[in-house]
Amino acid sequence: MPNITRGERMGGLLAYLQGPGRANEHTEPHLVAGDPAVMAWHDDAVLGRSTALAIAAELDHPRRLFGVEVAGGSVWHCSLSLRAEEGQLSDEKWAAIAHDLVDGMGFSDDTRYVAGPDGHGELVGRAGCRWVAVRHGVSTNGNDHVHIAVSLVREDGTKASVWNDRPRAQRVAGELERKHGLEVLESRAAGRGSRGVKPAEVATAARRGDVEAARPALARMVRGCATAAADEAEFVRRLRRGGLLVRPRYVAGRDDVVAGYSVALRLPANTVGQRPVWYGGGHLDRDLTLPRLRQGWPDTPTGAGDAVAEWNAGRRGARPVRPGRETVEPAPELWQQYGREVAALRERLRLVPVTDRATWAHVAHETAGAFAAWSVRVEPVPGPLAATADALARSAQLRAFETRTSDTGGAPVAAASSSVKGAALLLASIAHGGQGTVAQAVLLRQLANVAKAIHDVHQAAGEARRAGEIAAAVRTQLRLVEGSLPALVAAGHMQAGAGERAEHEAVRLARTGQVPVETAPVRAAGSPVPRSLRPGRVEHGTAARTTGDDVER
Incomplete structure (x- = not known):
């Protein structure tokens, strides 16, 4: 199960992977794989802070040498984990998996010499990215995993492409499951995957004292309101009646055609210095986009007009335009x-x-x-x-x-x-x-x-x-x-x-x-x-x- 993040500081990432972790789960952090430029100088000894920072500097060397800036951050980080029930793999198996993932994502060196008809030749292909795979103890949930850190500036100063990298990583992960005899993730094979909860969302919930992260709580509330509603206007009113903030997304250049929406949990009255975190329907789950929800409601001109009126009222924080079934038993x-x-x-x-x-x-x-x-x-x-x-x-x-x-x-x-x-x-x-x-x-x-x-x-x-x-x-x-x-x-x-x-x-x-x-x-x-x-x-x-x-x- 790949989880991808981007950032700017390679030193910060390696220092975190070498450190104790959020719950002291990082035990015996060590390298299991990497590109030749790094692995020529480092082995699988337990990493200390100074060694981790030295490795980070080597990974970041092409970017500093060529002075390249990468929009969105030059550090590509993927944690690749197994289900807890699958147990643990050997370092050698994780090394093979890490190499295959880097190859599948297009980060490896695939240059080759091609001779011309006149006897002269040239190098073709892409220079490789510098990367390492770090392994430490299992996660707090018992998942064996490995962290792969990649510098997106190649050895020749060109930038690696990360377009569509998350779907690509899912496809590669499916190939790795079959190649290495791992359990095939059904949700990926069947196309039923849903969005997971990110560590930052869990941390935010803990900081606020919430028992659950905002994303799954909002998804459940939206799904319940959508199913109980007879039409889109009632859906909007039920969301607001349930205490959610709603915000419509209009078609470009229009204010009378709603193409999507986002929702947020209402903050307590005594909250200071915080803003609501908004989630679009598609970021909650695939079946909660507005086009998907509309498949369960009647499509009439009158209904569309009523819905726009309720969306507008919700955006302004005004009273519902025409209360309906949600107010009666x-x-x-x-x-x-x-x-x-x-x-x-x-x-x-x-x-x-x-x-x-x-x-x-x-x-x-x-x-x-x-x-x-x-x-x-x-x-x-x-x-x-x-x-x-x-x-x-x-x-x-x-x-x-x-x-x-x-x-x-x-x-x-x-x-x-x-x-x-x-x-x-x-x-x-x-x-x-x-x-x-x-x-x-x-x-x-x-x-x-x-x-x-x-x-x-x-x-x-x-x-x-x-x-x-x-x-x-x-x-x-x-x-x-x-x-x-x-x-x-x-x-x-x-x-x-x-x-x-x-x-x-x-x-x-x-x-x-x-x-x-x-x-x-x-x-x-x-x-x-x-x-x-x-x-x-x-x-x-x-x-x-x-x-x-x-x-x-």
Whole structure:
């Protein structure tokens, strides 16, 4: 897994790699590979500060000799890591991998002598960059890794190209996995990779006292708001109602056509000397760009006009132009309606082929959004609902061109938009009272059935790791949530009458399909349960009520 950064100070980078690290994880730092000019003078002895700075000076020598300035920084740094479960490689294996990466990125010396017809010849090709690969102890998460530092000024004073270097590094990494017998990263092979959290983002969150970095928190909030919204205007209002700052990006030369957006967490009122950090939709995740989100909303001239009005109001910090569904409590009967629709969706998905990536990604996006909406409303800190939402969201990450194809004519996509989006609307209302915990348990089971369908598709496609992540989320994370809700069998103890028949029907539907969630699981000891998820009396319009004793039975 390559992570690339750029900078100006080679000495600063080597001093950091030689030093103790952020959590004293740098043990026995040493060179495992490098270009001939460096390795002729240095071996694999443990680096000291003076040696590290001397190596940095040698790497930087061509840049200083020719007086070359490189826009964006002349230091190219790539940390190349394995999953913790893969264990550790030898220095010799890492050296071979480092050489192959440098070759694949075009930083190596490939000059050669070509003789002419008159007997004279010339050198052709590119001079090499100076580089080293430094290895030390595993990361705080247990990942074995190596750091590759490259000077982007070649031996002849020319600049190395770093255009499109991140996608190129991902492609080269995939080739290295196969060549060296390493585990092939499924998300890269399937094109489902999502953006990771950078160390600087983690440090910022720790400095502010946040339990989570801003990027994943914002992605979850945006995904939940988008899924619960019936149109773009409602999406903007839900973002603002959730406490986010919004900023539209207009088409060049226009102020009435929105092409994109960015969001930021609102800073506390007593914050001094800090500014909000803005993230565009595409920087949150591939499925959160405005064009992708618009695929789930109706496209009408009136809707477009309403959306622009709400975007403009959000940019100015003015009140919403026309408040809508986000301000009212959904009708109680909608819980059973959307429960039935989600159950019907699960049956329709049986007809969708595994190869229809666009439809399955859309279903994963909507289902992740439903869990995200629920998490945002009831989890003070990211919990099992957030973990489930994040696991499913990784199945929604497709390249832009893949989202334009569907083997099924779009019918299951439309079904997902109507049923799962309806479920998200209800789950987003729980903090305002909700319908009651029995209805939540039924809807949870139906959404878990859809998650199981997504799991089965990954398994059929040979993406075992992706399938395993979803299975773990459903079995482990959702077990905690279901343990805080009344078991579905408790509906059999409710009072007789129309309400009882309706609840029995809901329970029957909830049992449709096979889902890896036990009927009445036990919550892990010490796991906090949000107040709005704790079992108790069903309120707000249910025809039947249960007591605490009923729930225990």
